[in-house]
Amino acid sequence: MTEATKDFYLANFAQFETEVAQNGQAWTQPLRKAAIRRFAELGFPTTRLEEWKYTNVAPITRIPFQHAKRTAQGLAAEVLGRATIPGLVSTQLVYVNGHFVPELSALHALPKGVEVSSLAQALATRPSGLEAHLARYAGFEEQAFVALNTAFMQDGAYVYVPRNCVVDVPIHLVFISLPRGEATVSHPRNLLVFEEGTQATVIESYIGLGHDVYLTNAVTECVIGQNAMVEHCRLEWESASAFHVATLQIQQARSSNFVSHAIAAGGVLARHDINVVLDGEGGENTLNGLFMATDQQHIDNHTRIDHVRPHCTSRELYKGILDGKGRGVFNGKIVVHKDAQQTDAMQTNKNLLLSQDASIDTKPQLEIFNNDVKCSHGSTIGRLEENSLFYLRTRGLEEADARRLLTYAFASELVNRVTVEALRTTLNDRVLTWLPQSQRVEEA
Amino acid sequence: MLDIRNLHVNAAGHEILRGIDLTVNVGEVHAIMGPNGSGKSTLAQVLAGREDYEITAGEVLYEGKSLLAMAPEERAHEGIFLAFQYPVEIPGVSTTYFLRAAVNAVRKHRGLEELDAMDFLTVLRDKMRLVEMDQTLLNRPLNEGFSGGEKKRNEILQMAVLDPKLAILDETDSGLDIDALKIVASGVNGLRSPERAMIVITHYQRLLNYIVPDFVHVLVDGRIVKSGDRQLALELEQKGYGWIEEQVRGGQPVSS
Numbered sequence: 001m002t003e004a005t006k007d008f009y010l011a012n013f014a015q016f017e018t019e020v021a022q023n024g025q026a027w028t029q030p031l032r033k034a035a036i037r038r039f040a041e042l043g044f045p046t047t048r049l050e051e052w053k054y055t056n057v058a059p060i061t062r063i064p065f066q067h068a069k070r071t072a073q074g075l076a077a078e079v080l081g082r083a084t085i086p087g088l089v090s091t092q093l094v095y096v097n098g099h100f101v102p103e104l105s106a107l108h109a110l111p112k113g114v115e116v117s118s119l120a121q122a123l124a125t126r127p128s129g130l131e132a133h134l135a136r137y138a139g140f141e142e143q144a145f146v147a148l149n150t151a152f153m154q155d156g157a158y159v160y161v162p163r164n165c166v167v168d169v170p171i172h173l174v175f176i177s178l179p180r181g182e183a184t185v186s187h188p189r190n191l192l193v194f195e196e197g198t199q200a201t202v203i204e205s206y207i208g209l210g211h212d213v214y215l216t217n218a219v220t221e222c223v224i225g226q227n228a229m230v231e232h233c234r235l236e237w238e239s240a241s242a243f244h245v246a247t248l249q250i251q252q253a254r255s256s257n258f259v260s261h262a263i264a265a266g267g268v269l270a271r272h273d274i275n276v277v278l279d280g281e282g283g284e285n286t287l288n289g290l291f292m293a294t295d296q297q298h299i300d301n302h303t304r305i306d307h308v309r310p311h312c313t314s315r316e317l318y319k320g321i322l323d324g325k326g327r328g329v330f331n332g333k334i335v336v337h338k339d340a341q342q343t344d345a346m347q348t349n350k351n352l353l354l355s356q357d358a359s360i361d362t363k364p365q366l367e368i369f370n371n372d373v374k375c376s377h378g379s380t381i382g383r384l385e386e387n388s389l390f391y392l393r394t395r396g397l398e399e400a401d402a403r404r405l406l407t408y409a410f411a412s413e414l415v416n417r418v419t420v421e422a423l424r425t426t427l428n429d430r431v432l433t434w435l436p437q438s439q440r441v442e443e444a
Numbered sequence: 445m446l447d448i449r450n451l452h453v454n455a456a457g458h459e460i461l462r463g464i465d466l467t468v469n470v471g472e473v474h475a476i477m478g479p480n481g482s483g484k485s486t487l488a489q490v491l492a493g494r495e496d497y498e499i500t501a502g503e504v505l506y507e508g509k510s511l512l513a514m515a516p517e518e519r520a521h522e523g524i525f526l527a528f529q530y531p532v533e534i535p536g537v538s539t540t541y542f543l544r545a546a547v548n549a550v551r552k553h554r555g556l557e558e559l560d561a562m563d564f565l566t567v568l569r570d571k572m573r574l575v576e577m578d579q580t581l582l583n584r585p586l587n588e589g590f591s592g593g594e595k596k597r598n599e600i601l602q603m604a605v606l607d608p609k610l611a612i613l614d615e616t617d618s619g620l621d622i623d624a625l626k627i628v629a630s631g632v633n634g635l636r637s638p639e640r641a642m643i644v645i646t647h648y649q650r651l652l653n654y655i656v657p658d659f660v661h662v663l664v665d666g667r668i669v670k671s672g673d674r675q676l677a678l679e680l681e682q683k684g685y686g687w688i689e690e691q692v693r694g695g696q697p698v699s700s
Contacts, residue, residue, distance in 0.1 A: 395520060
């Protein structure tokens, strides 16, 4: 079965390759060929692999996803606005089924030297920043999905912020999936390069409008120069039947500061990898994550932080809310390398189970190869506190409302960490809408 | 207003309340005193609707209706309020938001219009003076990082805004210094009214210097073994609980 699907992707690649050659992207062929070769060797991951122990991607391998074509189907700007982040002022790049749509996109007046374009365009024009960084960080040697993305990457965003440049307005990358009639796959690929001394905020939204089956296989590489400050928000709200696999690869230089907010509530099967390499002294990294799964959803979060250089700090807080038959996975690894003395790393994962059938597998891991470090990690799994529920009910709140309020309170810690106000408001609304309605609340 | 008849309650297989009889009329303030482990807090929790207890016998009538069949929120809607001995901290929910949600839940039940944020703040400011509560606490998460005194004042503030008919104060004096105790007591006294009954549960008579009860009951080993007026509380302060416990356990009728 897996072999057949693998052959299917290999056959698709042969056809895709000829298109690429005609598009003036022949220069990418060695990279793509290397990636597909590696994919052919790796095949799709199985649960026998430690990193995929809790997530079975067999449902993905069973479906012959076709390459998503550019659709003529229109999307009204108002619909788009409501479906994404209402009220957000941003430089916005919109992709429908993986293809850039200029009519829906808007480039704000960007500071001089800042480049923001579709990846397809960048692949054609080959700006110097692109070749210096593309596929240099998100390794595909061990990552089959990254290999597939690298082989098939077609569109996405290329962002380049030159030295000492401050970009005030957030850059919003919107990946919208519209009903396509057949099961299709898109491989969004983003390269975000922030040179020394820059400041910027990037938001990636993955949103499904409809109920059909599709696969999003996204990779974002983010390169952060010395003293740069970058905030990154990732909103995954795919359709209920969708599959979503994504890797966010962060490379941090000396004294840089990176904050991630990863919010995931979409898809029937979703896997999010965030890998951070603290590759310069004094780097600071914060990973905030909130995931919510219900019905038959499965949401897997893998984070890996490599403390390669001394004096770096990492702070990680992930919270999961699992309802219905929802299943969550948190696997957080912190690796402190031999030379990374004075590392200060703290990782926390808290999970809330709202129903009998919901479950979570949590696995915090520390691998430390230096004695002079301060590291801690911990995880909790719990249900709503009976005492808190009773307290709220004695104040007149219906039981269902009391449960909703306590669940909301659990999530709000992470929502409140988002600094972009319009996004925070949207997240707040989305969390409130997501919360179990009274009839769905089961006795915990 | 409240009629407790032969109430027997088990917790985790142990009989905690062993036949409580108590009648509280509107406008009255009853103090229930007793040593640790006598069942005082269990009684308070059972009256408020805690589900962890097993009622093995007896009944409780509240305004003529069977109280024990009601959910905790129904009791709140009907005018019962419990000030917790250990108020719960709820990070992520501001005190104002919580108070408004509570007030509106109760108002909705009583057929009153829900208060919007502005109207509610007006009501709240008025009630806050009663317990000398700081405005900044309202924007903080409910009880999170509050001092013991602030938590108890917050309980009385909730009581003031929810305007109950029967208020049960469970060891409201525990963990309070004398200044905080005075503020809390004066808040409670400000809420005494001919339309409201109160049950004040305490280990120490100190609180009753400030909240003067109409009746005092002594609870020992799950039974009310002695009832009287304020003098009984003073006597307990002088002599402690030992003599009563000895008499109860020795099978003697309790006399002083």
